[in-house]
Amino acid sequence: MITRIITGIIGIVLAAFVIQTGGTVFAGFALVLALLAWFEYVRAFSERGMGLTFGTGLAGITLLWYAGRYGNAELMMAVSTLIVLVILLESVLRHSVTSIMDAVTSIAGIFYFGFPFAYMVMLRDMQPGMMISTPLGAVPFGAALIWIMFVGTWASDTFAYFTGSALGRHKLCPSISPNKTVEGFLGSVVGTTASAAGLGVFFSLPVKELAVLGLAISILATLGDLVESVAKRYTGIKDSGNIIPGHGGIWDRFDSVLFTAPLVYYFVKIVGLTM
Structure with a gap:
């Protein structure tokens, strides 16, 4: 319990600094958190013997973050389409290691983590002069x-x-x-x-x-x-x-x-x- 409380206090202090600083610091932390969460997601589903598209997921989440960082909805749509097509293509070209279920679960995870952290960046950057x-x-x-x-x-x-x-x-x-x-x-x-x-x-x-x-x-x-x-x-x-x-x-x-x-x-x- 003591460890939990101490970690919680440190986390709140760090969060306050990052949130108040905003800009590149906030955006950078959001990206790191999204990528770490994706790693945990891939590792969790590996317990069921699934081989998710780890590298493609890292790239996809980064691209979604980039689109959110610059508030480009059209780019975000283009990136989303690219992610789906590339990962489904992987299930064809690398079918021996990436099944269709691996591909679908990968797509779900990339969007599951990529979009929310991109939205956080867009929220923090909303009306910057206000x-x-x-x-x-x-x-x-x-x-x-x-x-x-x-x-x-x-x-x-x-x-x-x-x-x-x-x-x-x-x-x-x-x-x-x-x-x-x-x-x-x-x-x-x-x-x-x-x-x-x-x-x-x-x-x-x-x-x-x-x-x-x-x-x-x-x-x-x-x-x-x-x-x-x-x-x-x-x-x-x-x-x-x-x-x-x-x-x-x-x-x-x-x-x-x-x-x-x-x-x-x-x-x-x-x-x-x-x-």
Whole structure:
């Protein structure tokens, strides 16, 4: 537990530095995390004897990140098409080592990790000249969005855990994640909605819209966690890795964020969060 707490504190400090710095530092960290998560994904499915396209995946995720870094939606579409075609072609040219199931699972994993981390970069770079006043000083608009995404996701996990531990009686998805309860999920919904509304006050952003976003984050964060649980149950692994002492792997720590990052991005694009 001590190791987990110390690692958590170090992680928060590092995250704060990276988020506030933005630019190349934030984008670079996003790429590294995406590639590490992909490595864990490939290793997990190797436990089932699958040979995923590791090298092509590294290249594909990097290209998706590059497209996101420069906000080029057309390039992102072109890269996505290229990834699908190249990997399916691998299943033909290298059919002795890459089956069609290996290829399909590879494509899913590249998009699963590549898109969300690209969206994080695009979120941080959104309206770069816009500053938001807070009780602690001015914050770049993009940094505020990243904090909303992360704090909302962390709040979802935290409220679900403590509410479920105290009041949990009814299993949410016992065949996938035996420890999750309906009561924990409802606690996540209420707590995340309230936390997001509080962030609206802190960042001087529309409180009602942030509350709605918080509600959506609680649902998507739970689904993101369950998706990794399905994958881990299928591959037979307990943790995706041990790179973060006491917390497992990158995939373990970002499973919910993989779903909430695109959510926050499109919420801001469609609904808007400026006063």
